[in-house]
Amino acid sequence: MKLLVIIMIIVCLIALVCIIIGIRAYKEANRTMQGLEKMLELVIKDEFKESSFNESRQSRLEAKLAEFLTSSQLSQQSIKVQHQHIKSLISDISHQTKTPIANLLLYSELLKEKELTEEASELVTQISFQSEKLDFLIRSLVKLSRLENGIITVTPATNNLAPLINKVLEEAKAKLEEKKIKLQWEPSEGRDIASFDGKWTQEVFANLLDNAIKYTVEEGSITIKISEYEMFCRVDFIDTGIGITEEELALIFKRFYRSPRVAKKEGVGIGLYLAREIVLAEGGYIKVTSDVGRGSCFSVFLPKSR
Numbered sequence: 001m002k003l004l005v006i007i008m009i010i011v012c013l014i015a016l017v018c019i020i021i022g023i024r025a026y027k028e029a030n031r032t033m034q035g036l037e038k039m040l041e042l043v044i045k046d047e048f049k050e051s052s053f054n055e056s057r058q059s060r061l062e063a064k065l066a067e068f069l070t071s072s073q074l075s076q077q078s079i080k081v082q083h084q085h086i087k088s089l090i091s092d093i094s095h096q097t098k099t100p101i102a103n104l105l106l107y108s109e110l111l112k113e114k115e116l117t118e119e120a121s122e123l124v125t126q127i128s129f130q131s132e133k134l135d136f137l138i139r140s141l142v143k144l145s146r147l148e149n150g151i152i153t154v155t156p157a158t159n160n161l162a163p164l165i166n167k168v169l170e171e172a173k174a175k176l177e178e179k180k181i182k183l184q185w186e187p188s189e190g191r192d193i194a195s196f197d198g199k200w201t202q203e204v205f206a207n208l209l210d211n212a213i214k215y216t217v218e219e220g221s222i223t224i225k226i227s228e229y230e231m232f233c234r235v236d237f238i239d240t241g242i243g244i245t246e247e248e249l250a251l252i253f254k255r256f257y258r259s260p261r262v263a264k265k266e267g268v269g270i271g272l273y274l275a276r277e278i279v280l281a282e283g284g285y286i287k288v289t290s291d292v293g294r295g296s297c298f299s300v301f302l303p304k305s306r
Contacts, residue, residue: 097138104131140270143203144255147277154197154281158305161192161226161235168205169224172213179218186225194233194302200278201302207271208237208298215241216295232284232301243292252288275300 108128116124147154169176169185176183212222216239223238242261244252251257253276256269276286283303290296 093138093142101131101135101138105135140274144270144274147274147281154200154278156195156197156282156303158193158195159198161194161196161233161302162187164198164202165205165224165235168202168209171206172209175210175213176222179213179216179220181213181216181219182221184221184223186223188226188228192226192228192233193304195305196282196302197278201282204275204278204300205235207275208300211271212237212239212241212296212298215239217241231304233304235300235302236297237300238295238297240295243294244288244290244296245292249288249290253286
């Protein structure tokens with residue numbers, strides 16, 4: 001009987017010790033979690049400093065987290081510095097190349113007015129063409145870089161799409177007439193209202209129309225029409241051009257992608273990538289369907305409200 005009492009006392013003591021250890025472990029874990037939570041709150045507020053925890057680190061986990069957060073902050077600061085460098089570089093490129101290219105174009109036009117041999121005249125034409133191509137490339141790269149780095153932001157507003165499309169068509173009128181392309185412009189029966197940034201969306205439509213003209217044979221046709229849905233307004237650019245293979249449909253929106261089938265055509269492979277990035281920034285998307293040899297349809301879906 002006495003032995004049984006002793007055993008019960010020992011069991012009670014062991015249980016008591018386990019309870020005390022459990023309570024201490026719980027408090028320690030709770031204290032550690034509170035410390036980690038405090039660190040994360042400071043990071044969110046951008047007020048974290050590793051020195052704040054030098055004397056009050058409660059575990060190796062806190063020490064490692066503090067080290068990681070400090071490293072992350074340094075990385076963020078480095079990214080901010082690089083972002084500023086990119087801004088400065090883009091500004092320099094835009095400024096430094098603008099005048100030389102403008103001068104090349106001007107001198108080319110002046111030379112065309114002179115009496116030159118046939119060979120010299122051809123060289124001047126090539127200089128003018130390559131200068132225009134370089135100017136287009138620089139302007140496209142600057143637009144792309146500014147958009148990707150947040151230097152220029154897309155600011156959508158609710159507007160009517162028809163006037164914007166008419167403006168794009170007016171600018172492309174000469175190219176359409178040169179290739180004798182039949183244009184069918186079909187506004188919807190509704191008001192054609194969508195939420196978009198006028199300047200950037202004009203860039204999108206101009207790129208899509210330019211591609212349609214470029215890859216449509218002479219005396220072909222291009223159709224532009226608007227369809228309204230409950231949440232989106234869709235603008236279709238339908239051409240009777242060479243079409244896009246199924247394998248290339250997943251590649252055409254990549255930056256600088258150029259299909260081997262159109263390698264001899266003018267272009268640098270930025271237009272579609274830029275168009276998609278702009279539309280995504282506006283809260284929309286672009287869809288493509290195509291039939292090789294018969295044509296393609298690029299559909300731009302723009303939200304009807306912000």
